[in-house]
Amino acid sequence: MQTKRFFSLLIIGISFYNLASAQTQSKNIVSWPKQEQQMKPWTRWWWMGNAVNEKDLSFVLQKYAAAGLGGVEITPIYGALGFEKEYLQFLSPAWMNALHYTVKKANSLGLGVDMNTGTGWPFGGPQVKPEYAAGKLIIQDYKLNAGEKLSESIKVKETKQEFAKLQALTAYGPNGETQDLLSSLNTDGQLSWSPKSGTWEIYAAFSGKTRQMVKRAAPGGEGFTLDHLDKPSVDVYLKRFTDSFENKPQGIRSFFNDSYEVYGATWTPVFFAEFKKNRGYDLSKHLKDLAGKDSTSETIARLKSDYRQTMDELLLENFTKNWTNWAHGLKSLTKNQSHGSPGNLLDLYGAVDIPETETFGSSSFDIPGIRRAPADVRNVDPDPMMSKFASSAAHTGGKTLVSSETFTWLTEHFKTSFSQCKPEAEQLFLSGVNHIFYHGTTNSPENVPWPGWLFYASVEINPNNSLWPHAKGLNDYLARCQSILQTGKPDNELLIYWPIYDVWNKAKGLDMALTVHGVDKWLHPSAFYKLAVELKKTGYSFDFASDRLLAKTEAENGVILTAKNASPYKVLIVPSCDLMSNETLENILRLANAGATVIFQSLPKDVPGLNELESRRAKFKNTLSSFTFSKVEKGSMTYKIGKGKIILANDVKSALAQNTIDREALIDSGLQFIRRKSGETTYYYLVNHTAKDVDTEIPLNTMGSAVILDPQNGHTGLASKLGNKVRVQIKSGESLFLNVSKTPVQNSPWEYLNKKSNPLVLNNPWTLHFTAGGPELPADQKLKKLISWTELADPKLAAFSGTGIYESHFYLAAKTAKEYVLNLNKVDESARVWINGQLVGILWSVPFEARIGKYLKPGNNTIRVEVVNLMANRIRDMDRKKIQWRKYHEINFVNINYKNFDASDWSLMPSGLIGPVSITPYF
Template identity: 25%
Template structure:
């Protein structure tokens, strides 16, 4: 069935089992380490590096951003300019300390984003096509030329009858204005009785400045379509950065998402367009602007395609080559503006996504699909970017909820957003990036961070093993998207969701499949290695691609087209002839009705898919709530399964697998137990599990089948509670939130709950005894906060707890089900329970006035605005549910 996707390593199950129990360090999550100012000092850098390691992070990405405070000798605050000697010394120091502690180091090739800075001249700044409209009343034959400023060039002028409000752009005629005087700034056109409009097209600059720049890194965003601009940036910024690493280069250099807003041009665009597309674009500039005319969409397609080619050849390829030449790798978020495509990811060593949108088009699946196609075994995602705003509101469950959606899309390396460097003595809870969650030791619930990261590490390792095994590919109609793009809005990824709609995605997922994307470029290079290909509303498709589709169908593949058959040439040149070829080839393809079907709408895809191929995971219920992804080993199928909802779900599951034996692999502790091949899934809110189907016997425990659990002891009353940094313990007769007491309303930290428990030998015999904190409380309405993720569930333990029994650590509680098996640590007679409960840093933040950045902004300009500060208020804290020791006799 066509060609094979680029092969990944395909180990046997025996090879994977041992590493699953103790996964390698390179699978640990990383963090983006914000250096504000940059104002850092070596002692604190080393302290934070050691903290990262202790918390289970595997490394960091250095990102220098805006100052947070003014220089202050008394406080030791000094904002060192970006690329200064002091800054580069700190980079070198951080690299040495990280390597000594076996942590990975990445660095952004610039400050803030996108690439740019003071070294970018106006001639190398991001380009755009500017339009100036001039009104020429009847009888007038001279007009003022538009002002051509630094970095600009007049490309072409057009004239037509009418006024600016009554202009038919299809009638604009190209003309050369007659200059009336060399220095007059006026030009002429033949007089006419009617009113006229002159439209001038000018190669200009967007003027965009680097976002969130560090001190000394301010300046224009560079032109990603200009090789000169890229080479100058590498020489001026990247070379000094890499020299700071000495003989130990970073693991990777990084580029954030392409957000060069409004860019659509570069200085030699007309010449490059002529060379690549075979015709002169200048006469067609009005069609690019207006989109009016029968061939305007085709011309827009050619214009946008040319930008992709330039971005690929002049930005992605040279930066990736430069990275290789310097002993490192290029990690790139290759989406946004300029108009890169999904297959542009093949030009970088380490593709990276962003976005938790599992059931709709996402930049994450855009990156993971490219990784699956082009053989990138490690695919990262910027994770937790907008997690539970405002800062310090995020919980460990919030982390898991978003991370699971990333795993379901194929991510196997987390880059947490992020870790704010915080100087000693900063008022708690410390620094925060203007729009992000915080994951450092200033979090009270840092006590469970190793447990959270242990889960993410184990799953990241497992999702790298074997081969991706999605059975359904959705075609990205890039040419159709190109044809819809307009001046200043040239982004393929931003518009693709209009074709790969949420309804289409849901139809595939609910039919029991996961999704990869393909595009015309990947099909031409790699063929198609999926049982089913979906074409969503595709109209523009090259005959060569249709020929590949015919090969795919002849080899056994099946196609489901939505809405229409391909009927148009992708571009402008020879469009009539090529469109006829497309229609003929398309008709021939769709004549094979056994393997090629056409459905009228997205809502019909699910039924067509069920008729085409068996489900990879068939569920009896809860299809919209339970997600999965499969990896294929040489002798096993590995399924990651997650409840993405905030309530308990139950469903019978059947799998498209040839294997006859199943095992549960616990992603939290690495233990293996027996499972049914067709299990009944009973998942708590946001619970996730790993099911392995194989014929290779495993050293597994029998998963206990427990009788109905009963309450052994109700522990809901009479706890002694000691707050950290508080001198006296308090007696809490009934469990309640700390915020109900004035003394602890704004307390952020850890409170230790202690209690003695008497048990008899009979109660311990043949029983599983579980500490049960009760269920969480589902939230029915999503709070009105900026786009982002949060768990729609309030925990009975706000927000995490570590449990000790008789002085020994029993485990942690931070996710549903809020239960912990403590059987092995209990003894007959007296037992001492200690539960160390941690809440949010938000409560401390709510207890004092927020910083006044007025003087900071006066000095440096307003480079940031803290997000959602109006939502800052103390949140419930402590153990809130009914705590019970429940027991069940082992059957």
């Protein structure tokens, strides 16, 4: 009997336990996604001279992992003077051993490894013999009158072009007639032909070489730059890697290619044949126009548009897709910076696994407290719309990751604060980037004196940087952001066509490299750009579409589907453009017929290119004439076709509103945003880059319960929400995520800061003790008032870069407020805070505030603040004392304007905790 009773009670107990466990598990508590390796920031890892060894690699990789990095991207470059005996030849057995050790050690620490498929940039090296090197078109012209014979041989005149080959020789008569003269040329280059009447011009086209060498090459990587347009050349280039890898995967997550900087590469030997095959006519008959300097002729513009389209095809097929297929054969991905290429950037980005943009220079933000000295920044503003070319290619292709080379020349060397990094990274996030790569981290042996080895264009994010002890603050913030920005899919409602033919249709020049630095010429003047900027400011989200993308896009159930794994779009927008191919126009019609909504800002005017122009024009006009528009309200007209419709509206915003495509009105608050969707959950990323704090109720287009997630500190809480409006408090320079879900959640309420009382100013004396840095540790200080280290009496402090710890105490009569906020006010440059011995966290960016209520107690309290400053003052001191620390081959070390670096005349940078420090109670 007792036994039966025991088992009955046991079963009942187990049942109650299972019920309680099930109830706990059923609670829907919104939290941060689990952080995976690629969600942390990665860094470009410069191997100077390939002077690496297992001991030093192990040492630095452990430091990288401890600081919160997620991976490294190996890019070998030139080396440091005096260490030549330690150099490893690129891809040699010794180098491969170093690579294998790196991958094994990095993976054991939770780090991933990417690798540049080359050294320096662009791709090239010793395997690139002259026949495989980047090519250029050399055109020479001659004149002959009737009955005359050419006295000189037709041979290339440019020096150092011994490998140039004559590919075409065309004569142009006085009445526009042409004649191919190649068959009239003997083996010595003598022309056995003379015109019968009039004056003739003769144009000779040679396939020459740019002779560009790899920039910043590492030992074993020196050589000519590759001909990216020629598949056999690319295959030869990649074979060196295949052979060194023994055709086996190396544990490399992704192979990397830097921005296309193949200068003056206008040709490849197969260009004539490819042009005729793809464009349908013989380019060799148009040498005169191809060489022309005319910047207005429509005929020349059309010819050169065809030339540029052919170059685009060669680069896409022979290099980008070819290289990606090669990487996949080694179980790796590709990561490519397509900008700068002479092709359609959207397609080139879209042909790789991880499209990568870059920032170069710094942006100007209105956030109070962020330093921006004119002498310390380049006259370049990164354009977020430029970054959307990379993210659009990823989004429309259903790819998960969009990376960025981040912080290149953000400020002058040694003067970059984490506060300056934060909004620049946030601007990338707002453009769709979700995989930050620092530019960069130089591998530096442990025994190299401070400041260690450095790269000439980087923000030096490495263990020798005096900011390094607090790098985890920045890294954790980016990791939290990217954990959400890599979750689910982008939620953009608009697809905007990019009219590439308008870009290509220029009579001036030959190849057209679409560079980050050239956006003022090829991007900013366009109607496409102006419309995109206007729609973004209005509160719409969008991606860009190329002609190739539209060819494979489908419409179904009223939405537009660009790829199997891509998010659907509600509307296709065609901005005002002059030129559009018949094929693209027909694809747009096909989409509308299948149910898509298409808005034309204005109808395109003509077809691009030169071949069979009149017949293509006739077909184009006939197609446009089939658009039977009916007048609708507010200046827009609609043509209903099949299951969808085409709208003609100069005012695109009004047309969107009329078709119930709603903007996000939260933009009116001054906040910027992006959205991502994961199942039934929509994430909003909200950023305040205005000069004012935002405390308001913002309307959302997504209904459901809203949870606030603060990436600065990881806090979460259920937002106050009424209908579709959510209350947010975001100080200038801060950001928040909102998790909006139709499923009820059980998160604790978010603690809003409401009524504040007078702040408690911490004006008791402080002690200051220096714990790390150099060149020498200064003496301890007792401070009645917080001032910069550089204003204190100890002369060592003028040269000091490192870490100082402040300690003080304060009295709190009673702990009655709901929350207390610590404000350090001015910090140069980052602070780690403890209250009553408990770690509050790293305050690494403006506004240098933290909630500290849970750490306080009535009565006496202690505060400890660890501050790190910049490297600038110590570098200044070394240059004033003529201490040599810049000892590198090739470019050595330059300042932000690419002049010789010299910090000796710099002003001292303020350092330390400047304050005033205060604690504000909120009731």
